[in-house]
Every structure is written in structure tokens, then in C-alpha cells.
Amino acid sequence: MYDIGFQQACELARNNITPLGAEKIPVSGLSGRVCAREAIALIDYPSADSSLKDGYAVISRDIARADRQNPVLLQVVGTLGAGDPCTMSVSTGKTVRVLSGASIPEGAEAVLAEEFAEKRDGHIRALACSEQGRNILAKGSEVKEGEILVRTGEVFTPAKIGLIVAGGIQEAWVFRRPKVGLLATGNEVLLPGQPPETGKLFASNLALQDAWLRSWSISSVIEKAEDSFPGLKTALESIVDECDIILTSGGAWKGDRDLIVKVLDGLGWNMLFHRIRLGPGKAVALGFLQGKPVVCLPGGPPSNEAAFLLIALPLVLQLAGYTGSPYRRLTGILTEEVRGQKDWTQVVHCRAEKQDFSIRLVPLASTQRLRSMATADGLFLIPEGVEHISKGTLVEFICLNDQ
Structure with missing residues (x-):
């Protein structure tokens, strides 16, 4: 498929990518x-009835009528702290001192908070009641053995990790993170670390891509190839064996040296589309080489x-199992009119300025490309068929800077 709309390209891409295998x-x-697989609790949490406060484990009926005018005297027969083996029991007229997190001794029905007790020579005077529980x-009130704690497709947050550890889980199945091959094409391209040469350019595209991937803890392999059929063929054959997905930069349009798609055709790739109605960004192709996705990007x-x-x-x-947009999406008010194209989706960089309880979106000029x-702070889209959006319009934008 050639020269397709942006939304159609996104849908085709989403529908043809499945997550990689799982690892524990x-x-x-x-x-x-x-x-990648449901995380199921192995134990109850807590593993026994436990005290929420420092206080005294009691039989509720012993102190049912206790108050400051009518205190009830109880004998303290021991003390339990969090993690102590629970070998004690409570009977009528007796109590056990319990610290927060301690197991509840046999026979006890409630904990009287220590602020409602007065200590006296191995006894306490209970100054309030404490109903059962x-x-x-x-x-098992927090986590029950056999309960699903994290479902397939959910992201492990710090709080969810704490939850599964409470449930006795020490390992979990996750989707494998892909290794990404980044291939720069062009006789003029230098990789970072090479000495500068007049008339040549450093591969800033690859540096940007690698930085984004690292922000998601995804590793990459960086290569470059000159604009020739043998050079591109060799680079692609090498990188496809090592990586799970390949992103090429440059050579994807219609010029004399735009060879990457032709080389992929010669290697027998299965192309889904080539060129989309997106500006900037239209020279994009997507297909599969040896079953692995290859995305050809503009230069x-x-x-x-x-x-x-x-x-x-x-x-x-x-591929790593994530669903939905990878970006925070906010809304802002345009500070000036912007113009789009009738026959494509327009991408506009913008600066986001906070003003009271709203955000002002300032479109950036495209004359200084790398500086813009x-x-x-973000970018927004002018949909295909919309030729202008007026100043003061509330628009959604992709946040690229969380600061």
C-alpha cells in the first residue's frame, strides 16, 4: 500500500505487531x-491475625462496660512483638501486651489501644471497651492465597511489586524487551564518536532514537551503511539476526539514492505500506524481514x-507488551492560528506555558529544525482535511517534556 493516511498507517502497524515471548x-x-502471566498470591497476607496498634489483646466481653469512671482490671500475662512466635493465650480476666504487627494470641477477640489503658503492677486498668475485631x-484481609494480584498486560509499578511480594511472590513473568537495530543510511552520515569531516553530518537521528529507547530501558544496536545496494544489503542481513526490530533512517523517499526500500524488496520482505500522508514524516515504510518488523524512517x-x-x-x-500511548496527553490553548494541509496530517512542535490553571500552546517555527x-515541550496534530485551527482553540498535545 502506498501513500496512505496517517490513521490508517497507525492501525495497520498496531494490528500486525504482537508482543515478544515471556521471561521470568x-x-x-x-x-x-x-x-506476561498472571501473578497469583502464594500465601495469605497477613499470615495470621495481627495487631494494628500497640495495645492489649483482650476478650471483648471482659471490658464491654469499661470507661474512665468504671475501669476494668486485667492481669498482663506477657508481651508479643511483630514476628514473635505466638505461644500465649488470653483467658477471662487476663490480657497480653501486643505491639503493632504482633500476632493475636489465642482466645483474644480485640486489641485495646494503649491510650485507653493504665499500667499498674502487672495489671492494666481498661478505660474503654473494644468490640470484637x-x-x-x-x-488474608490484604492478600488471599490464590488471588490474582497483577493481570497480564498490566505494568508492574512499585506499589504492585510491593503487593506481590506481600503475597509471597519472588519472581514474575514479563514480556521480553526488544533489542532494536538502528541503521543510519547515507554517504554523508557519521556516527557519534567518529572524527568530524567537512560536508558530512553526525547521525543526530540515531542519537535521539537511542535516547528515547534508553528512557524505556530498551537497548539498541547502532550501525550505518553507505548508499549502495551491497552496503545496505550486508548491513540489513547482519542486523536482522541480532535484533528484534529494525529502524532505518534515510533513503526511504523517491530520490536517486533512496535505496533502502528497494534493497528490502530484493531481500524478500513483506511490505505493509510505503509513504504516509504525514508532514513532516511522510517517507515511512513498514514491513517484515524474516518475520521481524522493519520501519524505514525519513532522514x-x-x-x-x-x-x-x-x-x-x-x-x-x-513488542514489549505495552498498550496505549507511550506519552502523556494534555490539552492547551493555542496562542496563535496554525495552518494545515487539506491532503495530509500536519505535525506541529510547540512550547507549553503554564498560566494559572491552564496551558498556553505556542507553536514553534520550523526554520531552525534541530533547535525547534x-x-x-510537545507536539500536536492538525488532522488531514483541516486547513486551519484558530487562536484560542483548545487542542490536545503529546507531552514530550515532563518537566
Whole structure:
């Protein structure tokens, strides 16, 4: 398919990508990962009835009528702290001192908070009642053995990790993170670390992509190839064996040296689409080589960034099991009119300025391409068919800067 709409391209991409296989990892590595198999509690939490407060384990009927005018005397027969083996019991007229987190001794029905007790020579005077269950965290009230704690597709947050550890889980299944091949094409391209040469450019596109991937803890392999059939063929054949997905930059349009799609055709890839109605960012192709996704991105920095953020990065994250948008989406009020194109979706960089309880969106000029990208807080889309959006309009934008 050629020259398709942006929304159609996104839908085709989403529908043809499935997450990679699962791996089992310790809880120390779970943060931010996507659950691949339900995490099921192995134990109850708490494992026994326990005290919520420092106080005294009592039989409720012993102190049912206790108050400051009519205190009830109870004998203290021992003390239990959190984690202590519970070998004591409570009978009528007796109590056990319990600290927060301690197991409730046999026979006790409630905990009288210590502020309602006065100590006296191995006894306490109970100054209030404490009905059955008061100040007791019941066994399994937080987590029950066999309960599903985290479902497939959910992201392990710190709080969810704490929950599964409480349920006795020390390892969990997550979707494997992909290794991404980043391939720069072009005779003029230098990789970071190479000495500068007049007339050549450093591969800023790859640096940007690698930085975004690292922000998601996804590793990459960076390569470059000159604009020739043999060079591109060799680079693609090498990188496809090592990586789960390939992102190429440059050479995806219709020029004399735009060879990447032709080389992929020669290698027998299964192309889904080539060129989308997105500006900047239209020189995009997506297909599969040896069953692995290959996304061909434009070479110009604004086009490359737009296509990477809107097409490629969501696909990489989908391989890792993530669903939905990878970006925070907010709304802001346009400070000036913006114009789009009748026959494509327009991408606009913007600066977001907080004003009282709203956000002002300042569109950025595209004359200084890399500088506009570096100073942008976000970007928004002017949909295909919309030729202008008026000043003062509330629009949704993708937040690229959480600061």
C-alpha cells in the first residue's frame, strides 16, 4: 500500500505487531515491565491475625462496660512483638501486651489501644471497651492465597511489586524487551564518536532514537551503511539476526539514492505500506524481514523525529507488551492560528506555558529544525482535511517534556 493516511498507517502497524515471548525475572527487575502471566498470591497476607496498634489483646466481653469512671482490671500475662512466635493465650480476666504487627494470641477477640489503658503492677486498668475485631488486621484481609494480584498486560509499578511480594511472590513473568537495530543510511552520515569531516553530518537521528529507547530501558544496536545496494544489503542481513526490530533512517523517499526500500524488496520482505500522508514524516515504510518488523524512517531530523515518535516507538513498546500511548496527553490553548494541509496530517512542535490553571500552546517555527525540536515541550496534530485551527482553540498535545 502506498501513500496512505496517517490513521490508517497507525492501525495497520498496531494490528500486525504482537508482543515478544515471556521471561521470568526476580522482583528486583520488575519495575516498569509488563506482566506476561498472571501473578497469583502464594500465601495469605497477613499470615495470621495481627495487631494494628500497640495495645492489649483482650476478650471483648471482659471490658464491654469499661470507661474512665468504671475501669476494668486485667492481669498482663506477657508481651508479643511483630514476628514473635505466638505461644500465649488470653483467658477471662487476663490480657497480653501486643505491639503493632504482633500476632493475636489465642482466645483474644480485640486489641485495646494503649491510650485507653493504665499500667499498674502487672495489671492494666481498661478505660474503654473494644468490640470484637477492633484494631485487628485479619489473616488474608490484604492478600488471599490464590488471588490474582497483577493481570497480564498490566505494568508492574512499585506499589504492585510491593503487593506481590506481600503475597509471597519472588519472581514474575514479563514480556521480553526488544533489542532494536538502528541503521543510519547515507554517504554523508557519521556516527557519534567518529572524527568530524567537512560536508558530512553526525547521525543526530540515531542519537535521539537511542535516547528515547534508553528512557524505556530498551537497548539498541547502532550501525550505518553507505548508499549502495551491497552496503545496505550486508548491513540489513547482519542486523536482522541480532535484533528484534529494525529502524532505518534515510533513503526511504523517491530520490536517486533512496535505496533502502528497494534493497528490502530484493531481500524478500513483506511490505505493509510505503509513504504516509504525514508532514513532516511522510517517507515511512513498514514491513517484515524474516518475520521481524522493519520501519524505514525519513532522514530529515523533523521528519525522522515525527515518524519515530508517532509510528516507530509505539511499535517497539508494543513488542514489549505495552498498550496505549507511550506519552502523556494534555490539552492547551493555542496562542496563535496554525495552518494545515487539506491532503495530509500536519505535525506541529510547540512550547507549553503554564498560566494559572491552564496551558498556553505556542507553536514553534520550523526554520531552525534541530533547535525547534530541542526546545519543544510537545507536539500536536492538525488532522488531514483541516486547513486551519484558530487562536484560542483548545487542542490536545503529546507531552514530550515532563518537566
